Amino acid sequence: MEQDINIKITDRDGVTHEVLAPTDMAMNLMEVVRSYELAPEGTIGICGGMAMCASCQCYVLSDTELPEMQDDEEAMLSEAFYVKDNSRLGCQIQMTPEMEGLEVELAPES
Amino acid sequence: MIKTDILIIGAGPTGLFTVFEAGLLKLKCHLIDALPKAGGQCSEIYPKKPIYDIPAYPEILAGDLTHKLLEQCKQFEPGFTLGERAETIDKQKDGTFIVTTSKGTKHHAPVVTIAGGLGSFEPRKPLIDNLVEYEDKGVEYIIKEPEFYRNKKVVIAGGGDSALDWSIFLSDVASEVTLIHRRNEFRGHLDSVEKVQELKNAGKINLITPAEVIGVEGNGKIEAITVKQDAKTFTKQCDHFIPLFGLSPKLGPIADWGLEIEKNAIKVNNALDYQTNIPGIYAIGDVNTYPGKLKLILCGFHEATLMCQSAYQIINPGKKYVLKYTTVIGVDGFDGTRKEAPKAVVKKIE
Numbered sequence: 001m002e003q004d005i006n007i008k009i010t011d012r013d014g015v016t017h018e019v020l021a022p023t024d025m026a027m028n029l030m031e032v033v034r035s036y037e038l039a040p041e042g043t044i045g046i047c048g049g050m051a052m053c054a055s056c057q058c059y060v061l062s063d064t065e066l067p068e069m070q071d072d073e074e075a076m077l078s079e080a081f082y083v084k085d086n087s088r089l090g091c092q093i094q095m096t097p098e099m100e101g102l103e104v105e106l107a108p109e110s
Numbered sequence: 111m112i113k114t115d116i117l118i119i120g121a122g123p124t125g126l127f128t129v130f131e132a133g134l135l136k137l138k139c140h141l142i143d144a145l146p147k148a149g150g151q152c153s154e155i156y157p158k159k160p161i162y163d164i165p166a167y168p169e170i171l172a173g174d175l176t177h178k179l180l181e182q183c184k185q186f187e188p189g190f191t192l193g194e195r196a197e198t199i200d201k202q203k204d205g206t207f208i209v210t211t212s213k214g215t216k217h218h219a220p221v222v223t224i225a226g227g228l229g230s231f232e233p234r235k236p237l238i239d240n241l242v243e244y245e246d247k248g249v250e251y252i253i254k255e256p257e258f259y260r261n262k263k264v265v266i267a268g269g270g271d272s273a274l275d276w277s278i279f280l281s282d283v284a285s286e287v288t289l290i291h292r293r294n295e296f297r298g299h300l301d302s303v304e305k306v307q308e309l310k311n312a313g314k315i316n317l318i319t320p321a322e323v324i325g326v327e328g329n330g331k332i333e334a335i336t337v338k339q340d341a342k343t344f345t346k347q348c349d350h351f352i353p354l355f356g357l358s359p360k361l362g363p364i365a366d367w368g369l370e371i372e373k374n375a376i377k378v379n380n381a382l383d384y385q386t387n388i389p390g391i392y393a394i395g396d397v398n399t400y401p402g403k404l405k406l407i408l409c410g411f412h413e414a415t416l417m418c419q420s421a422y423q424i425i426n427p428g429k430k431y432v433l434k435y436t437t438v439i440g441v442d443g444f445d446g447t448r449k450e451a452p453k454a455v456v457k458k459i460e
Binding site: 037040041042043046047050052053055071072074075076078079081082110 | 151155156159228229234236237268269270291292293295296297355356358359361373374375399
């Protein structure tokens with residue numbers, strides 16, 4: 001399907017998964033992780049995707065251009081643990097065709 | 111010992127609606143919740159956020175939904191054990207259950223319904239090496255009794271609403287309040303942020319930003335914290351350190367109750383009545399799983415309704431009942447109130 005993009009997600013056990021993510025279903029990265037069950041239910045996307053819990057924190061490994069961080073994401077990350085310079089909240093990254101080749105790693109559960 | 115017909119674990123929307131549906135069947139409910147107030151995630155995580163998929167509500171704030179559910183079930187006089195986590199369950203010889211909470215409160219009921227959402231909310235603890243050693247020795251993650259802090263030196267860490275609100279509140283109680291956050295910006299209601307600014311200007315709150323607490327020290331009890339601000343590190347004396355970094359749900363002790371668990375949720379019989387593998391224990395709402403499960407509030411309401419019909423049969427074996435409509439029969443509260451549709455007007459036309 002032409003709207004699908006290839007992305008690589010490294011789960012919390014260090015296993016890297018190559019998955020196809022739809023870009024036409026308003027899905028964000030956190031939801032892609034959940035749809036492929038790459039993190040146990042109840043450990044990711046706890047707030048549903050409102051940038052209010054940081055359970056979907058991930059580290060961006062590729063130099064893919066991503067949407068700019070909004071205030072709420074930045075504020076939530078400032079209260080989260082295990083934060084690095086390349087931390088983002090998966091729920092704030094909507095899948096778009098430009099993100100082909102995106103590589104991320106899920107941050108530890110906290 | 112608290113006695114009831116249906117003991118509900120979890121006072122979120124699904125648990126609250128269970129009270130109403132059970133009440134229609136003349137069954138009394140009691141709810142246990144680890145949080146100090148009803149509403150579950152709706153109250154704890156997103157009370158000011160709108161929900162758009164509650165039937166007949168084009169838009170409703172999560173906090174308002176909680177209030178309406180409480181109002182709807184009020185006449186059935188639910189009991190509450192709040193701020194206590196359900197820890198153990200013991201099946202009695204007669205098939206009834208005794209559930210004991212973290213504070214030792216015992217509850218006895220013939221039917222137990224777990225409506226625990228994603229689990230009980232546990233504080234998220236900052237990654238400070240010896241923090242655990244000082245828990246309840248000056249380190250607290252939840253403020254239960256503000257008076258506890260009277261005339262004490264308190265340090266609060268965090269950048270959200272609870273950190274802001276408690277700093278404001280304790281500025282009148284404690285001898286000294288210090289608020290530490292990693293950034294200069296706070297994530298909270300505008301009026302709370304402005305109030306903290308005001309109290310800082312008035313010298314009633316010490317604000318240390320952008321900074322982080324990286325260590326705690328003491329002697330049997332906390333005496334000081336270590337703060338890292340930019341390149342410098344310094345020590346600050348305190349009697350209490352309260353990290354407020356939000357709460358994260360954990361299935362917790364329920365996972366050890368002998369229930370079949372799959373994907374962090376409790377497996378139920380969705381073809382029938384949302385009963386678990388242990389007869390008499392049901393699981394409804396976000397906490398359960400079955401093929402095709404959707405974690406939606408409206409699905410929790412449906413599951414609660416079916417569950418109550420099944421619980422009626424356990425509590426009243428063999429007793430006949432048919433589903434009745436509230437519009438037809440009205441609602442008789444346990445508090446003596448009655449709601450009913452006005453009678454049709456019968457009047458002659460001449």
